[in-house]
Amino acid sequence: MAESKKEIKTYISDASDDMTWHERLYVPALAKGFGVFAKHFFRNLLGDKEEGDTGTIQYPEQKIAYSERWRGAHRLTKRPDGSTKCVACMMCSTACPAQCIHIIAKEVDDPNVEKAPEVFVIDELRCIFCGMCVEACPKDAIRMDTGIHVPAMYSREEAVWDLDKLISNKGVRGNV
Ligand code: SF4
Ligand code: SF4
Structure with a gap:
């Protein structure tokens, strides 16, 4: 058990050694993630919902077209x-x-x-x-x-x- 803990610590320490100071700051990664979030948020908020510009629809008022192969309920x-x-x-x-x-x-x-x-x-x-x-x-x-x-x-x-x-x-x- 002690050996495996030591191995994990070594692995983490090796991974950290490979990181640049830029990556260690985490701020650029956070900013990048926030950018992706903001892009989808504003696209859903302001995009053309009728034309299907966004991934979110106002179900049940709005429905997507089903495949030709969809058979349906009984x-x-x-x-x-x-x-x-x-x-x-x-x-x-x-x-x-x-x-x-x-x-x-x-x-x-x-x-x-x-x-x-x-x-x-x-x-x-x-x-x-x-x-x-x-x-x-x-x-x-x-x-x-x-x-x-x-x-x-x-x-x-x-x-x-x-x-x-x-x-x-x-x-x-x-x-x-
Ligand atoms: S009860 Fe028999 S006849 Fe009626 S729907 Fe079911 S399988 Fe068909
Ligand atoms: S009613 Fe029963 S057998 Fe018929 S589609 Fe639904 S789950 Fe399947």
Whole structure:
């Protein structure tokens, strides 16, 4: 232990010996650092925010353009009669690693369908946007193609999207 302390001291002392008197003052380095800070500060304060001249944006009033490849938050697709294609099979909620999908099934009269969701909610704050639910769905009933980035909100409840909200969301490349 004593040996290693001695080695560290020697290393520090050697490093100090290599420094010029100019570097030992630290003032030029401080001035340089302050210059970088001032440059970014005034650029953010006075730069053209609309043109994206600064690295800071006034979110949520101002939003940056997302990549073409950004798919977005969830929606439930519909049949021609406006009802959801979801048959409440629970495949999506089973596949979801964040356990943020909650479904309660109900029976329906249509023998081709048998079940539909009575309750279908997704907690978008817990969601990690992995897309596993979309992959797991055998009916193409859930998609992540709305282009929506979950907005800033004032309460957790607003982030829990229910059946009506999920059905009303539209796809950016056409709605089904
Ligand atoms: S995207 Fe992933 S985390 Fe979000 S609801 Fe689907 S499976 Fe769950
Ligand atoms: S969205 Fe798809 S996977 Fe999820 S319960 Fe409905 S039919 Fe099943």
